[in-house]
Amino acid sequence: MIVSSDSPTEVVRRNNVTILGNPTGRTIVFAHGFGCSQATWRRVTPAFLEDYRVVLFDHVGAGDSDLSAYDPGKYDSLHGYADDLLEIIEALAVPDVVYVGHSVSAMIGVLAAGRQPDRFSSLVLVGPSARYVNDDDSGYVGGFEQHDIDDLLDALDSNYLGWSSVMAPVIMGNAERPELGDDLTASFCSIDPFIASQFARVTFLSDNRADLAKVVTPTLILQNQDDAIAPESVGRFVRDSIPGSEYVVMDARGHIPNLSEPGELVSEISKYLAKRQE
Amino acid sequence: MPAGEIPPHYWEPSLHDLYEHAPVGQASVDPGDVVVKVNATLLGLLGATEEQLLGTVFRDHLTPGSVLFYDTRFQPVLSLGGVVNEVSLTMRGANGQDVPVLVNARSVHDEAGGVRVVRLAIFDSTSRHGYERELLHARRAAESSETLVRVLQDASMAFGACSTEDDLAVTLMESARRAVSGAAAAVLILDEHKKLQPAEGSHPLAMELARLVGSPVERAVEQLAPASLGNARDAGVGGAEIGEALLAARFEAVTAVPLASDSEAIGVLVTFFGRARSIGPELIGLEQALASQAVQVLTRIRLQVQLRHLALHDGLTGLANRILLVHNLNAALEMSHSARSSMAVVFLDLDGFKPVNDTLGHTAGDAVLSEVAARLVGLSRPDDLVARFGGDEFAVVFRDTDESDARALADDLVAAVAEPMESLPEGFRITGSAGLALYTPAAGPLSDQPTAASLLALADSAMYRSKQVERGSITVVRA
Numbered sequence: 001m002i003v004s005s006d007s008p009t010e011v012v013r014r015n016n017v018t019i020l021g022n023p024t025g026r027t028i029v030f031a032h033g034f035g036c037s038q039a040t041w042r043r044v045t046p047a048f049l050e051d052y053r054v055v056l057f058d059h060v061g062a063g064d065s066d067l068s069a070y071d072p073g074k075y076d077s078l079h080g081y082a083d084d085l086l087e088i089i090e091a092l093a094v095p096d097v098v099y100v101g102h103s104v105s106a107m108i109g110v111l112a113a114g115r116q117p118d119r120f121s122s123l124v125l126v127g128p129s130a131r132y133v134n135d136d137d138s139g140y141v142g143g144f145e146q147h148d149i150d151d152l153l154d155a156l157d158s159n160y161l162g163w164s165s166v167m168a169p170v171i172m173g174n175a176e177r178p179e180l181g182d183d184l185t186a187s188f189c190s191i192d193p194f195i196a197s198q199f200a201r202v203t204f205l206s207d208n209r210a211d212l213a214k215v216v217t218p219t220l221i222l223q224n225q226d227d228a229i230a231p232e233s234v235g236r237f238v239r240d241s242i243p244g245s246e247y248v249v250m251d252a253r254g255h256i257p258n259l260s261e262p263g264e265l266v267s268e269i270s271k272y273l274a275k276r277q278e
Numbered sequence: 279m280p281a282g283e284i285p286p287h288y289w290e291p292s293l294h295d296l297y298e299h300a301p302v303g304q305a306s307v308d309p310g311d312v313v314v315k316v317n318a319t320l321l322g323l324l325g326a327t328e329e330q331l332l333g334t335v336f337r338d339h340l341t342p343g344s345v346l347f348y349d350t351r352f353q354p355v356l357s358l359g360g361v362v363n364e365v366s367l368t369m370r371g372a373n374g375q376d377v378p379v380l381v382n383a384r385s386v387h388d389e390a391g392g393v394r395v396v397r398l399a400i401f402d403s404t405s406r407h408g409y410e411r412e413l414l415h416a417r418r419a420a421e422s423s424e425t426l427v428r429v430l431q432d433a434s435m436a437f438g439a440c441s442t443e444d445d446l447a448v449t450l451m452e453s454a455r456r457a458v459s460g461a462a463a464a465v466l467i468l469d470e471h472k473k474l475q476p477a478e479g480s481h482p483l484a485m486e487l488a489r490l491v492g493s494p495v496e497r498a499v500e501q502l503a504p505a506s507l508g509n510a511r512d513a514g515v516g517g518a519e520i521g522e523a524l525l526a527a528r529f530e531a532v533t534a535v536p537l538a539s540d541s542e543a544i545g546v547l548v549t550f551f552g553r554a555r556s557i558g559p560e561l562i563g564l565e566q567a568l569a570s571q572a573v574q575v576l577t578r579i580r581l582q583v584q585l586r587h588l589a590l591h592d593g594l595t596g597l598a599n600r601i602l603l604v605h606n607l608n609a610a611l612e613m614s615h616s617a618r619s620s621m622a623v624v625f626l627d628l629d630g631f632k633p634v635n636d637t638l639g640h641t642a643g644d645a646v647l648s649e650v651a652a653r654l655v656g657l658s659r660p661d662d663l664v665a666r667f668g669g670d671e672f673a674v675v676f677r678d679t680d681e682s683d684a685r686a687l688a689d690d691l692v693a694a695v696a697e698p699m700e701s702l703p704e705g706f707r708i709t710g711s712a713g714l715a716l717y718t719p720a721a722g723p724l725s726d727q728p729t730a731a732s733l734l735a736l737a738d739s740a741m742y743r744s745k746q747v748e749r750g751s752i753t754v755v756r757a
Binding site: 033035036040042072079143147148154205210227229 | 309310311335337338341342343344345346347349350351353354355357358359365366367368410411414418455456458459460461462511525528530551552553554
């Protein structure tokens with residue numbers, strides 16, 4: 001049985017697609033990683049609103065996506081998420097998009113672009129890893145062992161109370177950064193705990209090394225420093241495997257520069273797109 | 279003592295002492311996750327010195343599994359919400375020991391909203407950790423066996439509601455896919471020539487694999503035992519083609535479980551997975567349980583189909599019997615009336631059949647009847663119905679026809695019956711006399727419409743007139 005594709009309106013609802021910015025601008029799609037929702041782009045998107053049609057969405061199971069659309073078989077591999085991404089782009093009714101994928105969404109973009117290169121004018125991969133688990137046979141170092149992933153699954157289950165409940169907002173008193181105000185309203189980062197567990201497995205146990213070579217889209221890899229999830233060796237592997245890709249090591253530390261160093265991330269993405277005249 | 283007043287001789291030496299020896303570990307980290315302050319309680323908890331913690335990155339003191347959680351979940355929530363409560367993490371003590379903790383965190387912001395520092399309260403949860411882990415594993419085990427029972431119950435109910443093979447195949451695929459998180463599935467059924475045919479909705483790759491010798495699908499059918507491939511990238515020697523076919527369809531694993539009844543293969547259930555996995559006896563066992571439930575229902579459906587066929591068909595010639603003829607004729611009349619199109623029924627009685635039966639025996643007679651049946655079926659159009667009315671009488675229903683077409687069709691039938699038969703010795707000759715009753719609906723009331731019985735009676739009497747006039751002739755009447 002083949003899971004049928006949804007109509008554009010259903011896709012928009014399913015993935016809680018949000019369209020902001022300049023309706024006549026080029027379309028730039030931001031895809032969030034494991035653990036949160038489109039809320040993780042809030043400090044990045046304002047910089048693109050004037051020139052770009054900015055598209056955000058939640059993977060099914062995260063944020064305000066349609067949980068009833070979750071099919072454990074479909075989403076047991078990143079291909080199911082790549083299917084969704086291609087449907088979202090289809091629903092946007094534009095020939096192609098600039099795609100910015102963080103963490104696991106970097107690989108989702110790689111899969112989608114490998115299948116339908118015409119849909120992507122540029123790929124920006126933020127903190128990508130093609131495989132998180134070390135592979136002794138090939139000497140590949142992903143940074144983790146299988147039992148680390150099992151520990152994560154335990155941690156997810158132990159913390160399941162905090163997954164779907166609406167996070168209690170804290171008033172931060174920051175009139176200077178009104179965009180933070182939005183954070184106080186939504187149930188940001190909510191994820192269904194059952195889905196989180198399977199998404200963790202799919203994210204951290206997938207092996208997409210062979211898919212990198214299929215990318216023909218111009219690609220920028222943004223590597224963070226001291227990123228325990230996607231260390232530099234992993235980023236270099238992605239660079240070496242995607243023909244002609246550009247690789248930039250940012251000053252940003254940790255795994256979520258979109259939250260910790262949005263300014264630097266915006267500037268690197270903008271520089272790259274300016275160079276490519278997008 | 280009134281509320282709001284403090285006893286005069288209380289002992290709490292200083293805020294510094296309170297911080298250092300609070301009954302909770304405390305740490306402050308800068309926006310880059312670097313530890314800038316710790317209290318003695320936390321140092322004691324980790325068995326570490328201040329030098330071992332200050333200036334280091336906090337996440338470096340977590341186990342790898344907790345790092346994954348910390349960076350993908352804890353940090354985004356803290357960054358966006360400024361607060362995280364009761365998160366269970368495992369820290370690494372100075373001697374490498376695991377220290378399970380519960381963590382609360384608060385961001386302290388500057389006036390511009392930037393994070394100045396993050397304050398962490400770290401509770402030792404060692405004693406409850408083991409207990410909770412056990413609970414967790416027990417809960418998972420219970421959930422997984424509960425899931426198993428539910429999957430089988432749901433499937434059993436869904437199978438029971440199926441009345442056709444197609445329904446059943448679709449239900450089996452969907453149940454299997456849901457039970458094992460398969461990305462796609464297929465059910466292939468062996469036809470009467472022992473060739474596999476895909477049930478509707480099957481993923482096409484299953485048929486492709488069935489043709490590849492050594493593939494799990496081919497093996498499951500040949501050896502009547504479950505077969506699988508857990509990782510398409512490790513398809514092994516000779517399996518490259520199988521592995522590539524899977525990867526090309528974006529699958530990394532496949533299982534094939536035979537559908538068998540009385541140790542005889544009747545088909546195979548194939549499940550495809552989007553991600554490589556280790557395929558153990560639990561997964562295969564679940565698929566087998568679903569398969570065997572489905573086979574029981576399939577057997578019942580086939581028996582019903584067989585019974586229905588027996589009830590409505592003639593055992594010798596395989597033609598429709600009188601019951602089906604009347605049923606079909608009524609339906610044809612109804613259609614004719616509503617579509618305002620003519621229809622006809624031909625009644626055909628064999629001439630020269632009695633001598634064959636009486637002289638050459640029943641076997642020879644049966645052979646003649648079968649041959650006539652085959653000739654009539656060979657000439658009929660897909661929507662026509664050929665029936666054996668009884669003895670050596672046959673009837674054919676023509677839908678959507680007119681007089682000249684019906685006449686031509688009847689001529690063909692009579693001519694075909696009159697062709698010589700190889701099985702008959704010299705001196706025996708079979709012909710057919712026919713009566714053709716034609717009905718053209720008029721705008722009159724419904725009660726004027728003929729019934730199946732009246733139409734058949736008309737055709738029958740027309741046939742008798744033919745016999746009286748000349749054997750092998752046709753008489754046409756209008757209803």
